[in-house]
Amino acid sequence: PAAPVTAPDIMARKGQDKICCITAYDYSSGMIADGAGVDIVLVGDSLAMVVLGHEDTLSVTMDEMVHHTLAASRGVKRALLVADMPFMSFCTVERALKNAGRLMAQGRARAVKLEGGVAVAPQIRALVEAGVPVMGHVGLTPQHIARFGGFKAQGKSAEAARALIDDAQAVEEAGAFSVVLEAMPVECAQLITEALTIPTIGIGAGEVTDGQILVYHDVLGLFDRFVPRFVRCYAELGEASRQALAQYCDDVRRGRFPGDKNTLYMPEDQVAQVRK
Ligand code: KIV
Numbered sequence: 001p002a003a004p005v006t007a008p009d010i011m012a013r014k015g016q017d018k019i020c021c022i023t024a025y026d027y028s029s030g031m032i033a034d035g036a037g038v039d040i041v042l043v044g045d046s047l048a049m050v051v052l053g054h055e056d057t058l059s060v061t062m063d064e065m066v067h068h069t070l071a072a073s074r075g076v077k078r079a080l081l082v083a084d085m086p087f088m089s090f091c092t093v094e095r096a097l098k099n100a101g102r103l104m105a106q107g108r109a110r111a112v113k114l115e116g117g118v119a120v121a122p123q124i125r126a127l128v129e130a131g132v133p134v135m136g137h138v139g140l141t142p143q144h145i146a147r148f149g150g151f152k153a154q155g156k157s158a159e160a161a162r163a164l165i166d167d168a169q170a171v172e173e174a175g176a177f178s179v180v181l182e183a184m185p186v187e188c189a190q191l192i193t194e195a196l197t198i199p200t201i202g203i204g205a206g207e208v209t210d211g212q213i214l215v216y217h218d219v220l221g222l223f224d225r226f227v228p229r230f231v232r233c234y235a236e237l238g239e240a241s242r243q244a245l246a247q248y249c250d251d252v253r254r255g256r257f258p259g260d261k262n263t264l265y266m267p268e269d270q271v272a273q274v275r276k
């Protein structure tokens with residue numbers, strides 16, 4: 001088996017090959033993602049929306065993140081497993097240390113991701129000093145939708161772009177090994193990618209970043225409540241699954257399942273004996 005990907009491996013990829021990242025939330029999705037050869041598997045707090053059915057990412061708990069990270073860890077052998085720190089789990093340095101410790105020790109993550117720039121630099125620095133590799137996340141940070149007024153692209157004006165560059169730079173200076181750039185104009189993502197020495201991982205930030213990340217359920221057509229325009233859907237597994245299950249129901253109702261192949265038979269002499 002290939003050697004596991006480490007945070008320094010990801011850093012070394014800047015300016016080399018593109019870094020491929022996807023989310024996953026349990027053993028089977030982690031195993032599928034790992035088998036496909038992705039470099040980073042993120043147990044995103046998008047768990048809240050695509051797996052738990054919440055409206056946004058705010059209500060997923062630390063216990064849920066630990067539970068799903070541990071499940072994913074059993075399926076991910078090669079990729080770097082990163083766990084998202086949920087809303088309010090890193091609002092002080094102390095809480096960040098305690099909760100990242102849980103994601104690493106109990107969830108078996110090998111790095112954490114947290115949203116924010118300048119405002120969370122002290123937390124990032126403390127985590128890195130404690131031995132936790134940190135991935136930053138700037139731009140449209142979904143934990144801030146109440147402040148943004150919805151899922152809205154960021155950095156569209158010169159002033160807003162300048163603020164995002166400052167945020168990304170603060171994340172790098174605090175010691176992060178990479179940073180997610182979410183939902184921003186490609187020019188802004190390009191400026192950040194050029195300014196930083198750590199890799200940028202884009203989602204809705206154009207082709208200029210050092211890597212890309214998407215949500216598992218979006219890529220596979222498993223979540224259709226809303227699909228942002230930056231998503232490319234590579235399979236319609238939601239529809240394929242509905243059709244497969246409808247076929248199964250039909251077979252059961254018509255007595256076509258189980259068939260001979262699915263059925264266990266006794267040896268003939270034993271049937272004769274048991275009937276006596
Ligand atoms: O939670 C998530 O899925 C994410 C990625 C989309 C970056 O944060």
Ligand code: NA
Binds near residue numbers: 057084
């Ligand atoms: Na997230």
